[in-house]
Amino acid sequence: MKRHARVLAFAFAVLPAAQSLAEAISIDVRKTDGCGCCLSWMEHLEENGFAPAGEDMAGGLLASFKRENGVPQHMVSCHTAVIEGYVIEGHVPASDIKQLLDERPDAVGLAVPGMPYGSPGMGPEEDREAYDVVLIGGDGLTEIFSSYPASN
Numbered sequence: 001m002k003r004h005a006r007v008l009a010f011a012f013a014v015l016p017a018a019q020s021l022a023e024a025i026s027i028d029v030r031k032t033d034g035c036g037c038c039l040s041w042m043e044h045l046e047e048n049g050f051a052p053a054g055e056d057m058a059g060g061l062l063a064s065f066k067r068e069n070g071v072p073q074h075m076v077s078c079h080t081a082v083i084e085g086y087v088i089e090g091h092v093p094a095s096d097i098k099q100l101l102d103e104r105p106d107a108v109g110l111a112v113p114g115m116p117y118g119s120p121g122m123g124p125e126e127d128r129e130a131y132d133v134v135l136i137g138g139d140g141l142t143e144i145f146s147s148y149p150a151s152n
Contacts, residue, residue: 023049024046024051025049025051025084025101026050026051026053027050027051027053027083027088027097028052028053028082028083029042029052029053029054029055029079029081030054030057030065030079030080030082031054031055031056031057031062031079031080032056032057032058032062032078032079033056035078037078037091037115037122038054038078039054039121040120040121040122041120041121043121044120044121045097047094048094048095049094050094063076065080066089069082069087069108070087070136070140071089071108071136075089075090075113075134075142076111076113077089077090077111077112077113077114078090078115083097083101084101086101086107086109086110087110087111088110089111089136090112090114090115091112091115091116091119091120091121092111092112092133093133093146094120099146100135100145105135106137107135107137107138108140109135110133110135111133112134113134114131116129116131117129118131119131119148127151127152128150128151128152130147131147131148132144132145132147133147133148
């Protein structure tokens with residue numbers, strides 16, 4: 001009887017973690033080897049219900065990957081992710097990715113051009129500089145999807 005109680009207790013302890021892994025949304029991240037901000041952004045995704053899988057690429061191959069997947073040159077950042085048919089370029093907050101997946105617009109995806117300080121993976125949010133998350137339309141045109149004001 002004690003053995004069954006221990007097994008049951010273990011199952012109840014592990015079940016929430018197993019459920020959260022099962023519910024995590026897979027996202028493939030292409031990045032250069034050893035990029036600390038890319039790894040920090042992936043941690044941000046994990047903390048917000050995603051299951052990022054990173055793939056290191058040489059700089060030239062990563063640039064080609066971005067072009068082949070519809071990222072305009074003026075939208076480029078350090079890493080590129082692919083999720084459910086959309087491209088996510090740069091330090092896009094997890095909440096914006098979730099909104100994109102909920103709304104499902106006709107679009108290439110989202111981008112945070114450059115590497116704005118205080119965006120996810122780029123330093124503390126309380127010291128954030130203002131930045132925009134940009135929607136890259138299916139026609140290649142861009143528009144602001146969301147804006148984050150400076151926090152100081």
